[in-house]
Amino acid sequence: MKKITIEEVAKIAGVSKGTISAVINAKNTVKPETRDHILEVMKDLNFRPKGVARNLKNGAKDKSIGIIIKDLNYPFYTSVATGAREYAKSKGYSVIVASSENDHEYEKKLSHLFSTKDIKGIIIAPIVEGASEIEHLFKLKMINYPFVLLEDVKGIQANVVAIDNIRAIKKAVKYLIESGHTKIVHFAGPPSSSHTQERIEGFRHAFSESTLVFNKSMIVSIGSDHEESYRKTLEYFKHKNRKEYPTAIVCFNDLQALAVMTALKELNIKIPEDISIIGNDDIFYAKIYPVPLTTISAPQHEIGRRAAEILIRNIESPKFIQIERVVLETEFIVRESSKVLNR
Amino acid sequence: MKKITIEEVAKIAGVSKGTISAVINAKNTVKPETRDHILEVMKDLNFRPKGVARNLKNGAKDKSIGIIIKDLNYPFYTSVATGAREYAKSKGYSVIVASSENDHEYEKKLSHLFSTKDIKGIIIAPIVEGASEIEHLFKLKMINYPFVLLEDVKGIQANVVAIDNIRAIKKAVKYLIESGHTKIVHFAGPPSSSHTQERIEGFRHAFSESTLVFNKSMIVSIGSDHEESYRKTLEYFKHKNRKEYPTAIVCFNDLQALAVMTALKELNIKIPEDISIIGNDDIFYAKIYPVPLTTISAPQHEIGRRAAEILIRNIESPKFIQIERVVLETEFIVRESSKVLNR
DNA sequence: AATAAAAATTAAAACGTTTCAATAAATGGC
DNA sequence: GCCATTTATTGAAACGTTTTAATTTTTATT
Structure with missing residues (x-):
């Protein structure tokens, strides 16, 4: 098929x-x-x-x-994107988003796509599996292509806007302990997620x-997919009798927390009377739940905004500027x- | 600042x-x-x-x-996008998404952006306000740029993948009537949305x-923003005494329905004992609500998939092909x- | 030290448009 | 019908890379 x-x-x-x-x-x-004729030819040739x-x-x-x-x-991610969009718009930039769907290969493909298509810079929520290759990020650096990461990536010096997951969970657990909870449990996220490890660590630290x-x-491995979390929660409680129940569950994220609450409802366990549930992220739909979720709120819009700010500053600077974190x-x-x- | x-x-x-x-x-x-030296120069010049x-x-x-x-x-839209992404991926295409945030001007800007950047085609959920200009769509047609609309747009012949809103609402209302409901009300969406009018029409038709x-x-004008819908719902009931209450509310969409349910909870009105609530769209978060929402389910993934299918077929065809709807x-x-x- | 082979570099053509000065064609005034 | 405008069209240069074949430089072999 000849190119036309x-x-x-x-x-x-x-x-001509x-x-x-x-x-x-x-x-x-x-x-x-002439115009009409040309238009016709264009159409004929599907030019x-x-x-x-x-x-x-x-x-x-x-x-x-x-x-x-x-x-x-x-919703966490779309909120971040929205924050970025708001700032970018004020600076005259359009924002286009793509999702890696947690696929590292796809992330690489997308970063190449963007950098190649005259998109001026990228904000990346990087997939960081153990020792994942990051040559694509190095490539961006090489061509001085501006980018900002939403998470630290080992082995590369780059702009980062992030939150301190460890500290966040720690705060939550401390709160629970100070509120008199003694049987506290963490429902951990999917093993593949970098956040899972961080949050487990934060949880553990709080005790020390x-x-x-x-x-x-x-630490109970639950995941974050709704259906799976629901199922595993049911399972977790099946093997316990009432007095073995924790008094509080610190969830991996809000989506998981929602699933846990659904399961507890089914088990006739009252929230918060019987068990306290703590989420993480503060997504919109958990806030408007009939039992509004106590959670660790990440400043989603601000994350996006700050990232966009740094990104655009880099884009517009004629010379290389200091990396920010x-x-x-x-x-x-x-x-x-x-x-x-305890009152 | 000289271009480098x-x-x-x-x-x-x-x-060289x-x-x-x-x-x-x-x-x-x-x-x-040589390589190192060049890299250094590149960095110095921020090339x-x-x-x-x-x-x-x-x-x-x-x-x-x-x-x-x-x-x-x-979530409705991101589900559609996900459906498109799944199909596109199977055909070797990446998908990038952008949101117009209901701003017609921005939609134009984005369509220009995409068509100009060697993105092979676009799926557009068009903003159709009364007699909005659609020259940007004509422009796409002129350059034989493949696109698929997710809604009919008056005045232009183009590929469309849509659902029949009118019929959908009609079905829901009929169901309510057949279930013995007599006091049925429609909480309408934002006046600016094209869907609002369609859904009102469907509602009305069901009665005839x-x-x-x-x-x-x-027909009660409520909107779809969560906070606003919540407030207006409260207001609506404030002026009514118990026996004036409707027995069923057909909501504009699921998000609004969620807000309505929150308000009713506050008013101590039981769902579904006192009032039945019907949503529209079938978003994930309404399905996992403690009172799972009865709703009109749009095949979100399929919408995206079909649109992507048509789009890619057009992209890959060397010659112009028949418009589909x-x-x-x-x-x-x-x-x-x-x-x-009634039982 | 000469030669052959391998490695590194160059120079020019190519990609598919837009732009703009130059030219050609059409129109209007008489 | 002729000249002066105005309108329409053309042709060549330009945009900033990549790609190759050709050339130069380096390395290895004797």
């Missing part, structure tokens, strides 16, 4: 390339009849002007940045700074899914 | 453009010392090879399509085919937020 170019169209229409170009760009210098070539001459004037998130359907003592049975504070928000025991 | 090109780098590094190119493309034909020019020569080999949705934070009679007070069926799903009265 403006030249081809010109030849067949019997005019310049005239075709004028038609494509809706210049009003073309005689209507699609190559955007690439069009932009080469003048350089596209539209400014845009990309953001690669991990999951298009998890308290009078309670940590033991491994306090900002760690944002989370806020522990007590709502109705948790309860204080 | 590969030529500039070559001159300063004292080598070809060598610079080889470095950029990680060819292993460059002597390490960013223009993707546009790079792609011109060989034509980028990565295939990608775009999807422009209306709201990045409404029944023994009940429609009157205007059955597919209307997908919705499914009325009875869960626990509604109840049958």
Whole structure:
């Protein structure tokens, strides 16, 4: 299938390339009849002007940045993207988003795609599995392509905007301990997620700074997929009798927490009377749940905004500028899914 | 600020453009010392090879399509995008998404952006306000750029994948009537949305085919923003005494339904005992609500999939192909937020 | 030290448009 | 019908890379 170019169209229409170009760009210098004829030929040939070539001459004037998130359907990420979008818009940039769906290969593909298509820079929520290769990030660095990570990636110096997961969980657990909870459990996330490990660590640390003592049975592997979390929660409780129940569950994230609450409802366990539930992320849909979720709130919009800020500063600077690393504070928000025991 | 090109780098590094190119493309034909030196110069100059020019020569080999949705934070749209992504991936295409956030101007900007950046085609959920201009769509047609709309747009012949909103609501209302409901009300969406009018129409039509009679007070303008819907619902009930309450509310969409349920909880109105609630869309978070929402389920993944299918078929066809219009069926799903009265 | 082979570099053509100055064609005024 | 405008069209240069074949430099072999 031969590639068809403006030249081809010109030849067949019997005019010069310049005239075709004028038609494509809706210049009003073309005689209507000529125009119509050209249009017809274009249609016949199914001619699609190559955007690439069009932009080469003048350089596209539209400014845009990309953001690669991990999951298009998890509100946390779309909120971050929205934060980025708001800031970017104020600076005249469009934002386009793509989701890696937790697939490292796909992330690489997307980063290449963006950097190659005259998108001025990218914000990346990187998939960091154990020792995942990061040559694609090095490649971006090599061509001085601006990017900002939403998570630290070992082995590379880059702009990062992140939150301190460890500290966040620690705060939550400490709160529980101070509220008189003694049987606290962590429902851990999917083993493949880098956050899972961090959160387990934060959970464990909280104990070392308290009078309670940590033991491994306090960590239960649950995942974050809703259906799976629901099932595993049911299972977890099946093997326990009432007095073995924890008094509080610190969940991996809000989505998991929602699943846990669904399961507990089925088991007739009352929240927060019987068990306190703590989420993580603070997604919109957990906030409007009938039992609004106590959670660790990550400043999603701010994450996006700050990342976009750094990114655009880099894009617009003619010379290389200092790498930045900002760690944002989370806020522990007590709502109705948790309860204080010692009063 | 002078634009800096590969030529500039070559001159300063004292080598030819070809060598610079080889470095950029990680060819292993460059002597390490030369390479390092060039890298240094590149960094000094903050040289960013223009993707546009790079792609011109060989034509980028990565295939990608775009999807422009209306709201990045409404799960309905991200589900559609996910459906598109799944199909596209199977065909070797990446998907990038952008949100117009219900801003017609922004939609235009994005469609231009995509078509200009060598994205092979777009799926567009168009903003159709009364008589909105659609020159941007005509422009796409002119350049034979493949696109698929997720909603009919008056005045243009184009590929469309949509659902029949009117029929969908009608089905729901009929179900309620057959279940013995007599006091049915529609909580309408934001006046600016094209769906609002359609759904009102569907609601009204259902009555003409029944023994009940429609009157205007059955349509209540509520919106779809959560906070606003919550507030307006409270207000609606404030002026009514118990026996004036409707027995069923047909909501504009699931998000609104969620807000309505929150308000009713506050008012101590039981669902479904006192009032049945019907949603629309079937978003994930309404399904996992403690009172799972009865709703009109749109086949979100399928919408995306079919749109991507048509799009890619058009992209890959060397010649113009017949315009398609597919209307997908919705499914009325009875869960626990509604109840049958007449038994 | 000469030669052959291998490695590194260069120079020019190519990619497919847009732009713009130059030219040609059409129109209007007389 | 002729000249002066105005309108329409053309042709060549330009955009910033990549790609190759050709050349130069380096290395290895004798």
